[in-house]
Amino acid sequence: MATLQKSIDKRNALIKATIELVNNNGFHATPMSKIAKMAKVSPATIYLYFENKQDLVNQTYIEVKAAYTAYAFATYHLNMPVEEGFETIWKRIADFKLKDCENAMFLAQCDNTPMIDEPSRQEGIKHLEPLLELWARGKKEGIIKPISDYLLYAYAINPLSFLMMSAKRSAFTLDKTHMEEAYRAAWNSIRVIK
Amino acid sequence: MATLQKSIDKRNALIKATIELVNNNGFHATPMSKIAKMAKVSPATIYLYFENKQDLVNQTYIEVKAAYTAYAFATYHLNMPVEEGFETIWKRIADFKLKDCENAMFLAQCDNTPMIDEPSRQEGIKHLEPLLELWARGKKEGIIKPISDYLLYAYAINPLSFLMMSAKRSAFTLDKTHMEEAYRAAWNSIRVIK
Amino acid sequence: MATLQKSIDKRNALIKATIELVNNNGFHATPMSKIAKMAKVSPATIYLYFENKQDLVNQTYIEVKAAYTAYAFATYHLNMPVEEGFETIWKRIADFKLKDCENAMFLAQCDNTPMIDEPSRQEGIKHLEPLLELWARGKKEGIIKPISDYLLYAYAINPLSFLMMSAKRSAFTLDKTHMEEAYRAAWNSIRVIK
Amino acid sequence: MATLQKSIDKRNALIKATIELVNNNGFHATPMSKIAKMAKVSPATIYLYFENKQDLVNQTYIEVKAAYTAYAFATYHLNMPVEEGFETIWKRIADFKLKDCENAMFLAQCDNTPMIDEPSRQEGIKHLEPLLELWARGKKEGIIKPISDYLLYAYAINPLSFLMMSAKRSAFTLDKTHMEEAYRAAWNSIRVIK
DNA sequence: CATGAATGAGGATTCATTCAT
DNA sequence: TATGAATGAATCCTCATTCAT
Numbered sequence: 070m071a072t073l074q075k076s077i078d079k080r081n082a083l084i085k086a087t088i089e090l091v092n093n094n095g096f097h098a099t100p101m102s103k104i105a106k107m108a109k110v111s112p113a114t115i116y117l118y119f120e121n122k123q124d125l126v127n128q129t130y131i132e133v134k135a136a137y138t139a140y141a142f143a144t145y146h147l148n149m150p151v152e153e154g155f156e157t158i159w160k161r162i163a164d165f166k167l168k169d170c171e172n173a174m175f176l177a178q179c180d181n182t183p184m185i186d187e188p189s190r191q192e193g194i195k196h197l198e199p200l201l202e203l204w205a206r207g208k209k210e211g212i213i214k215p216i217s218d219y220l221l222y223a224y225a226i227n228p229l230s231f232l233m234m235s236a237k238r239s240a241f242t243l244d245k246t247h248m249e250e251a252y253r254a255a256w257n258s259i260r261v262i263k
Numbered sequence: 264m265a266t267l268q269k270s271i272d273k274r275n276a277l278i279k280a281t282i283e284l285v286n287n288n289g290f291h292a293t294p295m296s297k298i299a300k301m302a303k304v305s306p307a308t309i310y311l312y313f314e315n316k317q318d319l320v321n322q323t324y325i326e327v328k329a330a331y332t333a334y335a336f337a338t339y340h341l342n343m344p345v346e347e348g349f350e351t352i353w354k355r356i357a358d359f360k361l362k363d364c365e366n367a368m369f370l371a372q373c374d375n376t377p378m379i380d381e382p383s384r385q386e387g388i389k390h391l392e393p394l395l396e397l398w399a400r401g402k403k404e405g406i407i408k409p410i411s412d413y414l415l416y417a418y419a420i421n422p423l424s425f426l427m428m429s430a431k432r433s434a435f436t437l438d439k440t441h442m443e444e445a446y447r448a449a450w451n452s453i454r455v456i457k
Numbered sequence: 458m459a460t461l462q463k464s465i466d467k468r469n470a471l472i473k474a475t476i477e478l479v480n481n482n483g484f485h486a487t488p489m490s491k492i493a494k495m496a497k498v499s500p501a502t503i504y505l506y507f508e509n510k511q512d513l514v515n516q517t518y519i520e521v522k523a524a525y526t527a528y529a530f531a532t533y534h535l536n537m538p539v540e541e542g543f544e545t546i547w548k549r550i551a552d553f554k555l556k557d558c559e560n561a562m563f564l565a566q567c568d569n570t571p572m573i574d575e576p577s578r579q580e581g582i583k584h585l586e587p588l589l590e591l592w593a594r595g596k597k598e599g600i601i602k603p604i605s606d607y608l609l610y611a612y613a614i615n616p617l618s619f620l621m622m623s624a625k626r627s628a629f630t631l632d633k634t635h636m637e638e639a640y641r642a643a644w645n646s647i648r649v650i651k
Numbered sequence: 652m653a654t655l656q657k658s659i660d661k662r663n664a665l666i667k668a669t670i671e672l673v674n675n676n677g678f679h680a681t682p683m684s685k686i687a688k689m690a691k692v693s694p695a696t697i698y699l700y701f702e703n704k705q706d707l708v709n710q711t712y713i714e715v716k717a718a719y720t721a722y723a724f725a726t727y728h729l730n731m732p733v734e735e736g737f738e739t740i741w742k743r744i745a746d747f748k749l750k751d752c753e754n755a756m757f758l759a760q761c762d763n764t765p766m767i768d769e770p771s772r773q774e775g776i777k778h779l780e781p782l783l784e785l786w787a788r789g790k791k792e793g794i795i796k797p798i799s800d801y802l803l804y805a806y807a808i809n810p811l812s813f814l815m816m817s818a819k820r821s822a823f824t825l826d827k828t829h830m831e832e833a834y835r836a837a838w839n840s841i842r843v844i845k
Numbered sequence: 846c847a848t849g850a851a852t853g854a855g856g857a858t859t860c861a862t863t864c865a866t
Numbered sequence: 867t868a869t870g871a872a873t874g875a876a877t878c879c880t881c882a883t884t885c886a887t
Contacts, residue, residue, distance in 0.1 A: 311868075
């Protein structure tokens, strides 16, 4: 028991350190030794939990992505009307990006970099299924525009990443009002306007 | 002069090689030696044109960003009505991302990574001025929503980067129809809807 | 005792694993962890039976060498005539190299490498005494050439190692006929030819 | 000129260092850093001349083997009678093992270890052709026993390696007399005895 | 006795950068 | 200006060995 818990703790510490360091320096500029040090572990210990550096980021990515989608869909129900469903999911995602900024930034960096290998990337995408189904329903009901899911994602969801990065970097702050405005923009970009 | 031209050629070859290699491998996974080899130049020669690796990417970034904005605003005139002006700029940007994919991808990677230093990043942003002015005008005229430029950018422009990356990676293709749909989504997300 | 037997089994398993792995990869390319895994034992357990890696190979060497000489002299009697005695021993040695190939190869590698420490090497040589005595007798009787034992060994015994290694590596096969020819060559190289 | 010579010198220094260190410690116990230090070169410099550690030993092996066989056959002529030819070659080989002890020991260790990869090993064997041809001639003329070349080599040539190693290790000295005796043993083991 | 987890020291290799020419 | 050779400082990873249980 105690020893199993300690193992889990160590793994978590490693993943957390990876996120923080990669966020600040990028994948290749964060040596294993620093990750080890931040996780208060010997460099060699990393290799008890992960095959190599690539595996470490891959697994970190998958884990964070899973947490992200779990959070995103936690309050969503299949029987919600389309618009309510979308708003529910969108606001949870926005919430995640605001509150779990470290993790969100890590995902953003992973998604725009040849840092994660293809299989892990695919693995990460799988969890988005409920959103795609909601959109399919919305299209059938004539509420959502009948366009590619890539387009819907590009306009409805992805801008949040940009806003979060901007908030991190510049003076722009992502407050409640901005969020409401962002939501309107997102919804308007994908709904059918009569 | 022949020798001046040769110098410019070399510099350009280096910048081109940097873009291609960083696109495929990321900043830290592209050694100076490879850049030199691809540019058909000795590693030492790089240091005649650039202070160090960081300086090389910074300058590459600024140069590409300048080319990008020059292209974006080439057909835009200050006396265009707001909507026409936006459409003009938007379509040029879209065009750039489609046709000058290498450069566009490089910018996307730079913008989502701690790879470029802050001063160069600021330098790159400066060139967007005309777009911001257009938006200011649009807001005054009640055509564009009175919200932060960050939000406008996030919904009107940034999705194009996501679409381009998706097109590069997956089976999604960014054809004429998609572009038109994307434009509608972009415009709808920022215009005032009565 | 059941537990004593289990201890002996473990020790033997470790020695066997050492031989097999060192044969295939060499001393320094066989990690303790692999030895442990092959012996179905924890790495830490090795240190209950052996002081360290060097001690493990040393003891393995001595043990195999002892088994080798025991086999070599098993059918030899002190009252045999010199030639018969030599043939008896030689054929047993040849037999060992053919049938107990793994062990024989291990010895060959030890004998040509700075892998075993000097004391253990000396320990291994001790067991050859009966052969040296036979040669002494043969010299006295004018049957064996009056030359250094090193020379006798080099020509009478050592070639078998080379033949075995060749058989392992190349297409050469060490069959009955070859063995008979080898014996003639061995005997002719050390006997007094009138 | 001068710079080419310096390159050659460095390569030679590296090869020499490799031989000496591998002789004393074995392949896996000689770090590249030590080789570099002994050759008075930075570790990174090794990789300008050799692809990796394996390539370094392989090339060292091939080079030494070539020098060895060149020396062995330097005074041999195809029109020599078989026995004279054999004696000529044998004595040159013996001479090499005595005088160029470092190199000879290196070869011995390579030949009894999984240290050299198969292609390089084959490359090394090629140079022995003249000896095999001599033996073929000897067999045809009824002077050399009609047995496998492996057997001939095992008894005529290989014992010299054992003697050399013994001389290096123990109190045994390989003087002129011993050499003469060794030659007699070698010749007797392969010639047809009427 | 036995173990699996943990580790520090060290090894092969790479790379940004410099230097002699 | 241009270069190829050279390098010291890292970096990833392995491994003999130890320790808590």
